[in-house]
Structure formats: C-alpha cells, structure tokens
Amino acid sequence: MTETQTRLDILAIGNAIVDVIATAxxxxxxxxxxxxxxxxxxxxxxxxxxxxxxxxxxxxSGGSAANTLAGAAALGARCAxxxxxxxxQLGAVFxxxxxxxxVRFDTPARAGDPPTGRVLILVTPCGERTMNTLLGASHYLPxxxxxxxxxxxASILYLEGYLWDPEQPRAVMRHAIDVARAAGxxxxxxxxxxxxxxxxxxxxxxxxxxxxIDILFVNEEELLCLTQETDRERAxxxxxxxxxxxxxxxxPDGAMAVxxxxxxxxxxxxxxxxxxxxxxxxxxxxxxLAGQAQGRSIEDSLRMGAIAxxxxxxxxxxxxxxxxxxxxxxKLG
Amino acid sequence: MTETQTRLDILAIGNAIVDVIATAxxxxxxxxxxxxxxxxxxxxxxxxxxxxxxxxxxxxSGGSAANTLAGAAALGARCAxxxxxxxxQLGAVFxxxxxxxxVRFDTPARAGDPPTGRVLILVTPCGERTMNTLLGASHYLPxxxxxxxxxxxASILYLEGYLWDPEQPRAVMRHAIDVARAAGxxxxxxxxxxxxxxxxxxxxxxxxxxxxIDILFVNEEELLCLTQETDRERAxxxxxxxxxxxxxxxxPDGAMAVxxxxxxxxxxxxxxxxxxxxxxxxxxxxxxLAGQAQGRSIEDSLRMGAIAxxxxxxxxxxxxxxxxxxxxxxKLG
Numbered sequence: 001m002t003e004t005q006t007r008l009d010i011l012a013i014g015n016a017i018v019d020v021i022a023t024a025x026x027x028x029x030x031x032x033x034x035x036x037x038x039x040x041x042x043x044x045x046x047x048x049x050x051x052x053x054x055x056x057x058x059x060x061s062g063g064s065a066a067n068t069l070a071g072a073a074a075l076g077a078r079c080a081x082x083x084x085x086x087x088x089q090l091g092a093v094f095x096x097x098x099x100x101x102x103v104r105f106d107t108p109a110r111a112g113d114p115p116t117g118r119v120l121i122l123v124t125p126c127g128e129r130t131m132n133t134l135l136g137a138s139h140y141l142p143x144x145x146x147x148x149x150x151x152x153x154a155s156i157l158y159l160e161g162y163l164w165d166p167e168q169p170r171a172v173m174r175h176a177i178d179v180a181r182a183a184g185x186x187x188x189x190x191x192x193x194x195x196x197x198x199x200x201x202x203x204x205x206x207x208x209x210x211x212x213i214d215i216l217f218v219n220e221e222e223l224l225c226l227t228q229e230t231d232r233e234r235a236x237x238x239x240x241x242x243x244x245x246x247x248x249x250x251x252p253d254g255a256m257a258v259x260x261x262x263x264x265x266x267x268x269x270x271x272x273x274x275x276x277x278x279x280x281x282x283x284x285x286x287x288x289l290a291g292q293a294q295g296r297s298i299e300d301s302l303r304m305g306a307i308a309x310x311x312x313x314x315x316x317x318x319x320x321x322x323x324x325x326x327x328x329x330x331k332l333g
Numbered sequence: 334m335t336e337t338q339t340r341l342d343i344l345a346i347g348n349a350i351v352d353v354i355a356t357a358x359x360x361x362x363x364x365x366x367x368x369x370x371x372x373x374x375x376x377x378x379x380x381x382x383x384x385x386x387x388x389x390x391x392x393x394s395g396g397s398a399a400n401t402l403a404g405a406a407a408l409g410a411r412c413a414x415x416x417x418x419x420x421x422q423l424g425a426v427f428x429x430x431x432x433x434x435x436v437r438f439d440t441p442a443r444a445g446d447p448p449t450g451r452v453l454i455l456v457t458p459c460g461e462r463t464m465n466t467l468l469g470a471s472h473y474l475p476x477x478x479x480x481x482x483x484x485x486x487a488s489i490l491y492l493e494g495y496l497w498d499p500e501q502p503r504a505v506m507r508h509a510i511d512v513a514r515a516a517g518x519x520x521x522x523x524x525x526x527x528x529x530x531x532x533x534x535x536x537x538x539x540x541x542x543x544x545x546i547d548i549l550f551v552n553e554e555e556l557l558c559l560t561q562e563t564d565r566e567r568a569x570x571x572x573x574x575x576x577x578x579x580x581x582x583x584x585p586d587g588a589m590a591v592x593x594x595x596x597x598x599x600x601x602x603x604x605x606x607x608x609x610x611x612x613x614x615x616x617x618x619x620x621x622l623a624g625q626a627q628g629r630s631i632e633d634s635l636r637m638g639a640i641a642x643x644x645x646x647x648x649x650x651x652x653x654x655x656x657x658x659x660x661x662x663x664k665l666g
Contacts, residue, residue, distance in 0.1 A: 056434050058650060
C-alpha cells in the first residue's frame with residue numbers, strides 16, 4: 001500500500017439523515033411494538049403515526065458515517081462526506097451541520113420526493129436508544145455523486161453498512177472500493193446492524209474474504225451475526241485473519257482491536273451519566289480513525305475512540321458537543 | 334370578573350417558531366456585529382449568511398408564548414395556542430412538538446412562502462443567548478385563526494409582545510382582548526423585548542391605562558423602557574397601580590409580583606450550571622400562570638415560576654426537558 005501524501009484523511013459514504021430525538025418510557029415502546037435498543041426501517045405512513053404519538057423532539061443531524069466524520073473532524077482529521085439529502089429544510093439542516101463540523105460535503109440535494117431521511121429516536125431511561133428510520137432521499141444516491149478524484153485524495157475510504165442494502169448506494173460504494181484500492185488507499189467499513197448482515201451476509205463476507213476491507217468495525221453482536229457463531233473467540237478467529245485491522249466494540253465493556261494476530265483492548269471511558277447512547281459506535285470509530293490518521297498507536301487510537309464515545313453518550317444527539325480535541329489532549333496528551 | 338367554570342386555563346397567541354441553537358464564542362458575536370443577550374430581527378438573506386457561518390445546530394421548537402404553554406401544560410394547565418406556521422418541515426416539527434407537550438394547536442399551516450419562522454440562537458459560554466429572528470410565516474396570522482369560542486373558554490388570554498408589531502397578528506390580539514374581556518376572562522401579556530416597546534409605547538401604554546391588561550409580565554429593562562424611567566421604584570410606582578397583577582423578573586436576582594399595592598418576591602432557584610438562558614422568562618411565566626390557574630397563592634406561583642425557569646436554563650432549548658410537575662411537587666409540595 002503506497003503512502004503518498006493525501007489531501008484528505010477520510011472520505012465517507014453514508015446515510016444523510018436528521019435525528020428526531022424524544023424521551024419515552026418502556027411502556028411506550030411496548031405499546032408501539034418496538035424492540036428496545038434496536039433499529040428498524042419504517043415507511044412514511046408509520047413514521048407519521050409514530051411521530052404523532054411520541055413526545056416533543058429535538059432535531060440534531062445524524063447518520064452513522066456522518067456522525068463519525070463530525071467527530072473525526074473535531075479531532076483534526078480532514079474529512080469529506082458523500083450522501084443524499086432532498087432539497088428541503090431538513091436537507092438544509094443536515095448540509096449546514098456537516099459543513100459547520102468542518103466536513104466537506106458537496107453532494108447536490110435531490111429535488112422532489114422523497115424528503116430528507118430522518119430517524120425517530122426514542123430514548124428510554126438509562127439512555128438506551130431505539131431507532132425508527134425513514135430513509136427518504138438517502139437511498140437515492142446516484143453514481144454521479146462519487147467524485148473519484150476525492151476518493152483518490154483520501155487516505156481512508158469509510159463505508160457505512162446501513163447503506164449496503166439499497167441498490168444505488170451499494171453500487172456507488174462498490175465502485176468507490178475499486179477506486180480507493182487502485183489508488184492504494186485503505187478501505188474501512190462498519191457493518192452497522194444485524195439486519196444488514198442477515199440480508200447481505202455472503203456479499204459482505206465476500207468483501208472480507210477478498211481482502212477488500214482494511215479496517216472493519218463491528219460490535220460484538222454483529223461479529224457473531226456475521227460469522228453465525230455464538231462464541232466470541234471462534235468468531236474472532238474466523239474474521240481477524242482476513243482483515244488487517246479488526247475493531248470490535250463491546251458497549252460498556254470497552255473495545256478490542258486485532259492486528260496481525262496481536263490484540264489490543266481498551267476499557268470504556270467512565271461517564272457521569274449516560275443520557276443517550278445514540279452515536280456511541282459512530283464516535284468510537286471517529287476517535288479511532290482520527291488517531292490512525294494522526295499516525296498514533298493502536299492503543300492511543302482505541303483510547304481516542306473511547307473518549308469520543310463517552311462524550312457523545314453524555315448528552316442528547318450523536319454529534320459531539322464538547323471540544324473533543326481538548327478532551328483528548330487532557331486525557332491522552 | 335365572573336368566575337364561571339372554563340374548559341381551558343390559558344389560550345395564548347404568539348410566534349410559531351423553531352429555534353436553531355449553536356454555541357459560539359464572544360469573538361464570533363463581535364465579528365458578526367451582534368449584541369450579546371439581545372434579540373434582533375433578520376431577513377432571509379442575513380439568515381442564510383449567519384447560518385452558513387455559525388456552528389452545528391440543534392433544532393428545538395420555540396416561540397415565547399409557545400414555550401410558556403409547553404411549560405404550563407407540563408405543570409397541568411389546560412392550554413391552547415394560536416400561531417402561524419408554514420406548510421413545511423419546520424412547521425410540522427413545531428406543530429408536533431406543541432401537541433406532544435399537550436397543548437391544543439389547531440391553526441392551519443399556511444401554504445407558500447414565507448417558510449416557518451426560525452431563530453438562530455448563539456449561546457456563548459456561561460449560557461447567555463443572542464437571538465436572530467427570521468419571523469417567516471409567524472407574522473401572517475389571519476383573523477380567521479382566532480376561534481372566539483376558544484377565547485371565551487379560557488380563564489386567561491395570554492399575549493406575546495413580540496407579535497404586537499406586525500399588523501395582522503396585532504389586529505387578532507386586539508380582537509381577542511375584546512372577546513376575552515366581554516366573556517369576563519383575564520388578559521395577560523408579556524412585553525417581550527424593548528424594541529417592541531419603543532415601536533409601540535403609546536399603544537401598549539394605552540392598553541395598560543385602559544385597564545385591559547390584568548396580568549403584565551416584564552423584565553426590569555422592559556419596565557424601565559416602558560416608563561422611560563431609570564429608577565426601578567419610580568417605574569414600579571407608575572405601572573403597578575394600573576394592572577391588577579404586575580410580575581417583574583430580574584434574571585438571576587429573582588422576581589417580584591405587585592398586587593393591590595402589596596409586593597411579593599422570590600429568589601432565583603439555584604442552578605448547578607447555566608447552559609442556555611433561552612426561555613428563562615417564558616418558563617417563569619409558565620410556572621406563574623400554572624400556579625394561578627391552580628388557584629395557588631402569589632408566593633407559590635412565583636416559586637413555580639422560579640422552579641420552571643431554573644429547569645429550562647439547565648439545558649439547551651426553551652422547552653422543559655424534566656418533569657416539571659414532579660419538580661414542583663418535590664420543591665413546593
């Protein structure tokens with residue numbers, strides 16, 4: 001892999017989505033037939049129904065890879081995002097926020113229906129989030145949205161698994177992988193959620209088997225789902241040899257990186273009060289990738305992930321509120 | 334004043350607006366020529382420019398009287414709101430939030446331009462907010478939006494001073510005063526901000542002189558501006574005899590109510606950390622009015638105001654996050 005100077009650290013492709021965050025009690029989830037902690041796709045009719053029943057919201061830009069870039073940019077990484085919003089007010093909000101976080105974002109807004117995607121997020125006591133996603137325009141990402149020069153300019157191409165299901169964005173991501181690899185760039189991917197793995201296991205496993213993924217982010221559930229294993233060790237043994245760098249998050253139990261047979265672990269950063277766990281994994285990836293972009297050690301990159309994740313679960317919303325760079329400087333130096 | 338049973342406690346007329354809240358440092362305010370702590374009206378061009386320069390935002394429904402109702406409803410008052418949103422995404426957000434707070438809101442959304450109003454709020458360290466308001470559809474409130482039966486059904490008609498400037502809403506509010514008084518209801522008003530007083534001093538003073546306002550909310554600056562006095566005591570002596578109940582807020586120095594020559598004071602409720610002072614006055618009015626609606630004493634109503642205000646300045650956004658009813662029950666019984 002060549003190590004020429006690049007103008008960008010991370011180029012990400014992901015959902016361009018606004019979160020609508022409300023608190024809810026467990027009884028509400030039960031009445032609505034929702035599985036606590038889960039993520040499900042909903043259609044416009046269900047979105048309207050659920051929205052009319054949920055509490056007052058706060059709107060904060062989201063999207064898994066977009067959140068990761070917001071965090072990585074806050075930590076000093078040079079980032080660009082590719083994702084599809086509609087030409088509407090929520091699209092303008094998403095676009096503004098991305099740029100205000102210091103992330104380059106030039107994908108033109110799409111005219112007409114569907115509107116910009118949104119996630120109705122219900123946060124139960126203790127901060128657990130249950131996500132109900134109306135993907136909207138996000139799934140209509142056209143091939144023209146991919147600026148190949150930009151892919152070649154970025155050290156890391158980062159792909160959001162949530163976007164592997166719809167055909168158009170998947171084609172864009174496949175092509176981006178080819179462009180990145182041909183330019184000697186690294187490809188990173190998060191598998192995002194079990195239902196995507198279930199739907200595309202052979203395909204995703206194929207990417208891994210072919211050595212197309214340099215850095216793979218999964219949580220423990222996704223690791224087990226991907227390998228159809230129930231034992232963590234067996235699952236690790238199946239995946240780790242196939243990716244140069246495997247990062248597995250364990251929620252409150254920290255995270256692990258495996259590189260060339262060597263394991264590195266980090267504890268979760270202590271948090272005074274968990275307010276809203278939305279974005280914990282996204283910001284872990286942000287800290288880890290920013291650390292890697294800065295040429296830090298795996299240990300330090302893991303710590304940066306843990307610090308960024310701890311910040312984001314301390315408040316509502318999946319984008320950093322505090323000065324992440326200052327936090328890392330204080331805690332890590 | 335008759336005391337027949339009413340179906341509503343408070344009917345409010347005010348701006349229907351969404352807040353866009355970002356943090357900023359003092360240098361940013363200076364560069365943009367903004368006066369810290371102030372509120373200014375901006376046009377669409379300036380809104381776009383300022384938005385493009387400010388940090389990532391979080392969108393939370395706002396509007397002064399609307400915030401007051403959200404708080405009063407949380408405290409158990411039966412509330413209805415009259416205000417104008419456009420038929421767009423931010424209008425849907427405002428409408429949802431109002432109803433989710435338990436406030437009746439039936440004013441039909443307005444088709445076409447301008448869009449739903451928004452306030453670009455810059456929160457500087459220590460929590461002070463500087464507001465830049467694009468009024469949008471808010472100022473196009475038509476006379477048909479006023480359901481006279483609803484006015485007659487509410488114990489208190491509550492008017493937002495911010496809306497006294499544009500002609501249409503002012504006409505709606507004037508008519509609402511007539512309907513409320515003819516039905517023997519109380520009329521409450523907040524003067525909102527000095528520039529409204531400067532523009533409409535004779536008119537507003539006229540309402541007070543004619544005895545049309547039963548409960549008047551002002552902060553100290555507005556009291557001095559209204560009376561063109563520099564001395565608090567002289568200003569109080571000029572206004573208090575003309576309104577049955579005068580409520581003056583003093584920010585961190587608490588508040589005072591004057592009724593029939595008798596004064597009642599309350600200290601500000603202690604706050605661990607002031608995050609964002611947006612909505613402090615609105616929520617003070619919420620607590621006070623809810624207390625009055627429950628037939629509580631002036632002293633208790635002032636305490637409820639102080640408790641509600643303290644809650645809202647402890648987090649971003651001008652709508653209550655915590656369970657206000659439980660807070661009041663704990664602190665006041």
